[in-house]
Amino acid sequence: MAIEGLSINLATVRQQYDMRQAVEACLKQDIVAIAPWRDQVHKIGLSEAARIVADNKLKVTGLCRGGMFPAASAEGRAAAIDDNKRAIDEAAALNADCLVLVVGGLPEGSKDIAHAREMVADGIAAILPHARSSGIPIAIEPLHPMYAADRACVNTLEQALDICDLLGEGIGVAIDVYHVWWDPKLDEQIARAGAGGRILAHHICDWLVPTTDLLLDRGMMGDGVIDLKRIRAEIEKAGFFGLQEVEIFSQNNWWKRPGEEVLSTCIERFRTVC
Amino acid sequence: MAIEGLSINLATVRQQYDMRQAVEACLKQDIVAIAPWRDQVHKIGLSEAARIVADNKLKVTGLCRGGMFPAASAEGRAAAIDDNKRAIDEAAALNADCLVLVVGGLPEGSKDIAHAREMVADGIAAILPHARSSGIPIAIEPLHPMYAADRACVNTLEQALDICDLLGEGIGVAIDVYHVWWDPKLDEQIARAGAGGRILAHHICDWLVPTTDLLLDRGMMGDGVIDLKRIRAEIEKAGFFGLQEVEIFSQNNWWKRPGEEVLSTCIERFRTVC
Numbered sequence: 001m002a003i004e005g006l007s008i009n010l011a012t013v014r015q016q017y018d019m020r021q022a023v024e025a026c027l028k029q030d031i032v033a034i035a036p037w038r039d040q041v042h043k044i045g046l047s048e049a050a051r052i053v054a055d056n057k058l059k060v061t062g063l064c065r066g067g068m069f070p071a072a073s074a075e076g077r078a079a080a081i082d083d084n085k086r087a088i089d090e091a092a093a094l095n096a097d098c099l100v101l102v103v104g105g106l107p108e109g110s111k112d113i114a115h116a117r118e119m120v121a122d123g124i125a126a127i128l129p130h131a132r133s134s135g136i137p138i139a140i141e142p143l144h145p146m147y148a149a150d151r152a153c154v155n156t157l158e159q160a161l162d163i164c165d166l167l168g169e170g171i172g173v174a175i176d177v178y179h180v181w182w183d184p185k186l187d188e189q190i191a192r193a194g195a196g197g198r199i200l201a202h203h204i205c206d207w208l209v210p211t212t213d214l215l216l217d218r219g220m221m222g223d224g225v226i227d228l229k230r231i232r233a234e235i236e237k238a239g240f241f242g243l244q245e246v247e248i249f250s251q252n253n254w255w256k257r258p259g260e261e262v263l264s265t266c267i268e269r270f271r272t273v274c
Numbered sequence: 275m276a277i278e279g280l281s282i283n284l285a286t287v288r289q290q291y292d293m294r295q296a297v298e299a300c301l302k303q304d305i306v307a308i309a310p311w312r313d314q315v316h317k318i319g320l321s322e323a324a325r326i327v328a329d330n331k332l333k334v335t336g337l338c339r340g341g342m343f344p345a346a347s348a349e350g351r352a353a354a355i356d357d358n359k360r361a362i363d364e365a366a367a368l369n370a371d372c373l374v375l376v377v378g379g380l381p382e383g384s385k386d387i388a389h390a391r392e393m394v395a396d397g398i399a400a401i402l403p404h405a406r407s408s409g410i411p412i413a414i415e416p417l418h419p420m421y422a423a424d425r426a427c428v429n430t431l432e433q434a435l436d437i438c439d440l441l442g443e444g445i446g447v448a449i450d451v452y453h454v455w456w457d458p459k460l461d462e463q464i465a466r467a468g469a470g471g472r473i474l475a476h477h478i479c480d481w482l483v484p485t486t487d488l489l490l491d492r493g494m495m496g497d498g499v500i501d502l503k504r505i506r507a508e509i510e511k512a513g514f515f516g517l518q519e520v521e522i523f524s525q526n527n528w529w530k531r532p533g534e535e536v537l538s539t540c541i542e543r544f545r546t547v548c
Binding site: 184 | 380384385386387391418419420422423424427429430432433455456457458481483484485488498499500501504
């Protein structure tokens with residue numbers, strides 16, 4: 001029987017499986033929702049990936065990822081916009097709930113984060129008509145402030161929602177507990193997102209103490225300090241009852257374990273601590 | 275001739291020097307303002323530290339650090355308050371401009387960050403009368419969100435200023451660029467802090483890309499992505515023209531170099547990029 005409410009972001013088992021293998025391993029444990037990364041899709045080919053999704057009636061809670069808009073040159077910014085339009089097409093082919101954006105950080109050599117943020121808003125505005133006509137909602141994922149320089153200069157839910165309000169329909173947020181759990185304005189901004197119909201995805205993992213690497217030391221739910229049930233309750237109070245998507249980058253722990261063990265642990269923790 | 279506008283937080287050379295040696299090295303390069311840490315003061319004794327400060331007419335831009343209020347037990351919280359009162363006495367003996375607070379994170383085993391934040395506000399409220407009567411302003415230092423779990427659950431300038439507004443006179447903020455540079459509301463909150471007379475200290479260093487350690491990989495000014503001149507201009511626009519205090523924790527670079535080189539580099543960068 002299908003496990004309700006749980007999705008696996010395939011980055012969680014990217015060292016163990018390609019997309020085809022990951023889907024097989026998920027199905028074996030009755031997981032019927034996934035979120036693939038574009039490199040995983042490209043490796044097996046978009047049409048094959050779409051076939052796997054359709055044949056197995058998988059729910060795709062998101063495609064990771066578009067974004068990376070800021071660039072030093074106009075050519076670089078135009079290339080990013082083109083690439084994001086392709087990502088929208090891929091998300092449509094996979095019947096994904098949304099395209100998740102990691103918006104990008106400072107261009108090489110720049111210290112002007114305000115300008116980077118303008119380039120992000122401009123880039124999203126440029127792709128939004130194509131997203132709307134393709135029926136693919138755009139989900140801005142505010143990333144933890146420790147990624148402001150090199151990955152995403154949108155760093156709080158409030159900031160992401162300000163961009164959404166600026167740009168109108170067809171755009172919302174992916175709320176990843178890892179990035180936002182610390183925010184003193186979290187509850188207030190979750191409520192705001194819900195009221196505006198802006199919650200498109202809910203990603204889960206945990207914040208480890210200590211955290212030994214800025215990027216690749218995320219914890220399994222329950223192994224860290226994030227109050228997952230409380231945040232989930234706030235998100236549901238705001239009207240979002242979508243799936244919780246597990247996304248764990250863990251070079252020294254979960255990426256080194258057998259994929260079946262990682263998936264079964266996700267299920268067990270999802271049922272007990274999320 | 276004394277170098278105007280520059281202070282050295284002695285953590286910057288903590289692996290090279292004790293407080294006495296650090297002061298000698300600073301004076302040799304005409305640096306006449308410092309900010310010691312309590313363990314450095316305790317190691318040579320408070321009266322000796324106070325004598326060194328007085329005899330050399332040093333400006334002390336802050337004493338690091340009070341705080342660490344949240345604790346699982348009432349005894350633990352009371353002990354933290356007692357310790358903070360002693361820190362105020364030490365700051366007074368050293369004629370420091372302020373006592374800097376690193377407020378503390380989650381108590382052992384807790385996931386309740388809202389409660390930790392309440393304990394912080396309660397703890398500061400408990401020490402504030404003693405700080406006022408001692409003539410020592412209390413400077414809340416909002417720490418980067420990556421320290422929310424284990425060091426400080428006050429993570430934005432906005433949040434710190436909300437606490438200040440709650441508690442009244444005798445309290446303000448230490449603005450450390452490392453912790454706040456990413457904040458989309460930085461300029462607005464610097465202006466708010468200045469309007470309220472709340473800016474008590476201005477700490478500088480740089481954010482390296484990549485950053486290899488969450489705590490001990492801070493960069494020398496100019497080696498990272500923080501627009502130091504821009505932030506300084508915002509702080510001055512807000513009415514604060516106090517010293518810029520260099521605070522660098524750098525286990526694999528600056529802590530391994532000769533102290534004289536570190537100090538001369540601080541001077542050179544202070545003059546060129548800050």
